[in-house]
Every structure is written in C-alpha cells, then in structure tokens.
Amino acid sequence: MATLSLHSIVKAFGKTDVIKDISLSVEDGEFVVFVGPSGCGKSTLLRIIAGLEDQTSGELRIDGQEVTGKEPIERGVAMVFQSYALYPHLTVFDNIAFPLRLKKNNKQEVKARVEAAAATLNLTDRLHHKPSELSGGQRQRVAIGRAIVRDPKLFLFDEPLSNLDASLRGAMRVELSELHQQLKTTMIYVTHDQVEAMTMADRIVVLNGGILEQFGTPMELYHNPQSRFVAGFIGQPGMNFIPATLIDMGAEQITAQFAGQATQNARVDAKGHSTGVSIDVGIRPDDLKLATDGAGFAVRVRVLERLGASTIVYGNLADDTPICAALDGLVKLQAGDQIALTVDPDAVHVFDTGGRALPRLAAPAL
Numbered sequence: 001m002a003t004l005s006l007h008s009i010v011k012a013f014g015k016t017d018v019i020k021d022i023s024l025s026v027e028d029g030e031f032v033v034f035v036g037p038s039g040c041g042k043s044t045l046l047r048i049i050a051g052l053e054d055q056t057s058g059e060l061r062i063d064g065q066e067v068t069g070k071e072p073i074e075r076g077v078a079m080v081f082q083s084y085a086l087y088p089h090l091t092v093f094d095n096i097a098f099p100l101r102l103k104k105n106n107k108q109e110v111k112a113r114v115e116a117a118a119a120t121l122n123l124t125d126r127l128h129h130k131p132s133e134l135s136g137g138q139r140q141r142v143a144i145g146r147a148i149v150r151d152p153k154l155f156l157f158d159e160p161l162s163n164l165d166a167s168l169r170g171a172m173r174v175e176l177s178e179l180h181q182q183l184k185t186t187m188i189y190v191t192h193d194q195v196e197a198m199t200m201a202d203r204i205v206v207l208n209g210g211i212l213e214q215f216g217t218p219m220e221l222y223h224n225p226q227s228r229f230v231a232g233f234i235g236q237p238g239m240n241f242i243p244a245t246l247i248d249m250g251a252e253q254i255t256a257q258f259a260g261q262a263t264q265n266a267r268v269d270a271k272g273h274s275t276g277v278s279i280d281v282g283i284r285p286d287d288l289k290l291a292t293d294g295a296g297f298a299v300r301v302r303v304l305e306r307l308g309a310s311t312i313v314y315g316n317l318a319d320d321t322p323i324c325a326a327l328d329g330l331v332k333l334q335a336g337d338q339i340a341l342t343v344d345p346d347a348v349h350v351f352d353t354g355g356r357a358l359p360r361l362a363a364p365a366l
Helices: 042-050 092-102 107-120 136-148 166-183 194-200 218-223 228-233
Strands: 004-013 016-026 031-035 057-062 077-080 154-158 186-191 203-208 211-216 240-249 254-258 263-266 278-283 297-306 310-316 322-328 338-342 349-351
Touching (some): 004 042, 016 042, 016 211, 031 042, 042 077, 042 154, 042 186, 042 203, 077 136, 092 107, 092 136, 107 136, 107 166, 136 166, 166 194, 186 194, 194 218, 203 218, 203 228, 211 218, 211 228, 228 240, 228 278, 240 263
Parallel strands (some): 031 186, 031 203, 077 154, 154 186
Antiparallel strands (some): 203 211, 240 278, 254 263, 297 310, 297 338, 310 322
C-alpha cells in the first residue's frame, strides 16, 4: 500500500496546458476515482502517475518519495488498461504469470502467486483456458490478475470496464469494490461514467478542462457541489438549472424569481451579492415533489420514463425552461398534463454567474 501526493502538476503539449496546476493527496489504501468528460485530462494525469508521461512541472511523490523521472517499474505501480492486452496464444495461467517470468522469479513462487491471484478473482477453474474461451468479464479479471501478482504499491485503472456491456459493467463494479476490500491497496481509477465513480470511490476527483473542480467523497460532491459543473456532472438524472433573478435576501434564506414569474426560496448564504443579480437555481430531480395544495411552479409534462420504482418526468416551465423530476413509480400522469412541482428550500442549490455555488445553510451533515 502507498500514499500518493501531487503538487502543482502541469502538463503541456506545445503551448497547450492539458493539466493545469493540480495538487491532491491520496491516503494509504484509498480507492480514488478520476472522473470527467472526454478531453478533461484524467487519463493524462493517470499516465503521469504511472510514469508513462512526464509532467512539464510539479512534484509527484509515492510513499513520500519523489518519483519524477523514474520508470514505471521503479515506482511500484501496476496499470490495467481499457483493452485487456492479453496474449491470445497463452493460457490464463501464463498471461497472469508473464510479469513474474520477466523478473525471473522461480517456478514455485510464480505458481503460488498466480494461484493466489486466480483464487481472489474466481479464475481458478480457468487457468488452463485461452483468452478466446473467456467472457469479457473474465478477460478483464485476467488483466487485473496480471497486475495483482506484481504486488504493486499502487493499482492504476484506465477505464477498464468501458468495453463491457451494461449488465456486465454493473457486476464488475461490485467485483472491483470487493477486490479493493480484500487487497486494501491504494487504487486510482479513471472513468467518464459518474455512476462508476459514485458507486466505487472513497473519494472522487472531478476534472474539467485540465482543472481540478472538486475532490471529495461521493456524498460531498452530490450534496455540496462547489460549482455548477460538478453539480451537473454528478447525479443521475442530472441536476436542473433554472435561470433566475435574486429578488430578496434574508438572514435565513433568499428568494429567486424565474422568468415565468414563479418564485423559489433557498436556504443559502448570499453575502457579497445583491438583489437584481442573475443566478442559477439548482434542483435535484429527486428533491422535486408533486404539489398537493396548488403551491409550487407550473410544469407542462412532455415525456414520462417509467422505471418501476420511479417515474422520470420531463417537462417545461412557463417560460419553456426544461425541467426533470424523479417521482413515485405509480404516479398517474401522461404527456400533456399540467402539474405543479415544489421543493424544500433546504434542498435548493444556487450558483452565481461565475458558476460557483453559494454556501448552503442547511446542507446535510456528511
């Protein structure tokens, strides 16, 4: 196991900075996920940690030791790539054993370590099969096994599940989480899928255009996003953003007015702002409820997605701003209905014109 520390890491290709002054620390045994849209720099940052790319400037330490300029094998890391990169002519045993044989480990040690990795990954009965005889999930486990036998300080995963179908990805998420619990090794995992990040990570690094937007636990990012970008990227369905004007500021809450004249209270700290300024009101679909007393804001239903336990309602406000609500699965609605939605002021997020979140006064204790 190992700690990882990045201090002011910058990576430039020519005159273009793709990693922009990133600093973070990963604790011993943590499962940390780098997440963000395509081109945000997450794979480049992972390759810098692995030693496959050199940073332009900054300091990188593993277990307190500066590793800049060191080869991957000297850093004590093992990387699992998006492609399985298995040798098709070798058995599962020989694929897993390959890095040990390169290091000229003795046969008894190779056998013991391969069998132990196979047992951990439920591959014992597949050791004498070729990759072509395995399912996609089994092939990915072989690639992970090849990393395990090296006994690395850090496991690095670069979108390892993206080639699998949806149901298999779900099963592999559970397997990787269980593997982390068994090995208790520090793991860094890259994905563009925020569901993978939320379900697997101890902490999540959200990247956007080479910038670290926020680093925190899944629940911190979900309930207390520091920016509009994080709020919109984390959560499924995504957060609603409603353009509004700040019309009243009190000690305990503010009042925002939507373009369609409806108003919404929010329990946020608006110090430094004044009435009349433009803001974005952020509301999670799960926090919206059907109004039973005629209060709330009017919504015209466009589309319903019935998922069993919940019904996702897509509609428009009076000024045509789109809005999404996650309601009870048995709600009796149809396209074209006019409904009223309401939300508790404690659950409302507010973002200024720069996309930064105003501090919530009633954020849940996490």
